[in-house]
Amino acid sequence: MEIPLSRPNITQAERDAVADVLNTNSLSLGPRLPEFEQVFARYCQTAQAVAVSSGTAALHASMIALGLTHGDEVITTPFSFVASANCALFAGGRPVFVDIDPQTWNIDPAGLEAARTERTRGVIPVDVFGQVADMDPISAFADRHELWLLEDACEALGATYKGRRAGGFGRAAVFGFYPNKQITTGEGGMITTNDARIAERCRSIRNQGRDSDVGWLAHARLGFNFRLSDIHCALGLAQMARLDEILAARDRVAEWYRGRLAEEERVTLQRCHPDARMSWFVMVLRLADRYDRADRDRILQRLQALGIGCSNYFSPIHLQPFYVERFGYREGDFPVTESLSARTVALPFHGNLTEAEVDRVCTEFRNQL
Numbered sequence: 001m002e003i004p005l006s007r008p009n010i011t012q013a014e015r016d017a018v019a020d021v022l023n024t025n026s027l028s029l030g031p032r033l034p035e036f037e038q039v040f041a042r043y044c045q046t047a048q049a050v051a052v053s054s055g056t057a058a059l060h061a062s063m064i065a066l067g068l069t070h071g072d073e074v075i076t077t078p079f080s081f082v083a084s085a086n087c088a089l090f091a092g093g094r095p096v097f098v099d100i101d102p103q104t105w106n107i108d109p110a111g112l113e114a115a116r117t118e119r120t121r122g123v124i125p126v127d128v129f130g131q132v133a134d135m136d137p138i139s140a141f142a143d144r145h146e147l148w149l150l151e152d153a154c155e156a157l158g159a160t161y162k163g164r165r166a167g168g169f170g171r172a173a174v175f176g177f178y179p180n181k182q183i184t185t186g187e188g189g190m191i192t193t194n195d196a197r198i199a200e201r202c203r204s205i206r207n208q209g210r211d212s213d214v215g216w217l218a219h220a221r222l223g224f225n226f227r228l229s230d231i232h233c234a235l236g237l238a239q240m241a242r243l244d245e246i247l248a249a250r251d252r253v254a255e256w257y258r259g260r261l262a263e264e265e266r267v268t269l270q271r272c273h274p275d276a277r278m279s280w281f282v283m284v285l286r287l288a289d290r291y292d293r294a295d296r297d298r299i300l301q302r303l304q305a306l307g308i309g310c311s312n313y314f315s316p317i318h319l320q321p322f323y324v325e326r327f328g329y330r331e332g333d334f335p336v337t338e339s340l341s342a343r344t345v346a347l348p349f350h351g352n353l354t355e356a357e358v359d360r361v362c363t364e365f366r367n368q369l
């Protein structure tokens, strides 16, 4: 029997919510949009939220709203999904990478000062795999040099750091709702912020540069179509109504995995910062140093042959072909990221896994080590 790597948590409530919208005359820019935004902002404890068509669109709109422009630099992590660095390129800037902490797998605040130049405008910490980055020293660095901070919280809905929810750190934060995230709208994203000007600019950028009080064919600035339809927003609202239940189910599955693998000396788990609480996104393990990339790839292949969904997670951003070509990065530039990336194994993870399935995955995984 196949066990997929991830699976969205969809019930009759979501199906009904979508069907309800289809029976109205408001498929886009209707009432579900502000409703989804308000529910989301309240959950993240921010003043505002702006729904957009993907997490990548949320990053792109934020870059423009924050004023990033040609020649500007942004400090971020090479151990992430590629969009968190690409967004600087979308706006004519460039990402400057700082390697990660070998235990938490998040950007290492100790490397920030050395990466700063006179062109640095902001920092984009990523809440990797559902753990908020170490925000106190990162915010202190940003404040000291008058940089903005954009939190990439795409993997961390519901996570906390010192009691505060992901999405509330920095000038703005972004989320994504692809089907493997904690909640899904099929495709979708959100920007959260306490800055009314940023929210207003993002709303305009989302909607072809229109300002809210002018006509359909008046475009105050260069904009995009980053709108999220009411069909998507209805799905998001139904997911938000079940969020506590969705996260609790994921927590339970994560505990099953941790109970079975925490003592396994051939792997290590992501260390949770003492002040942080994870919102589990994926179940990624790091193989011990004696395994190399080829060993890891063989393990993945054998698990896949057994019908167990699995993957590596992530491939370093600086070694993606177009980064190598454009910026000349080489292997060895960010050794902590590279060493981790060569040894990661993501096992099946979603809230509907049974304990028996987790047992089977862990047994088969151990057999391949």
Ligand SMILES: *Cc1c(COP(=O)(O)O)cnc(C)c1O
Binding pocket: 054, 055, 056, 057, 080, 081, 083, 084, 126, 152, 154, 155, 175, 176, 177, 178, 188, 189
């Ligand atoms: C998923 C994700 C994104 C992008 O979200 P999409 O909705 O797929 O565009 C950005 N950053 C990180 C860290 C992500 O995991």
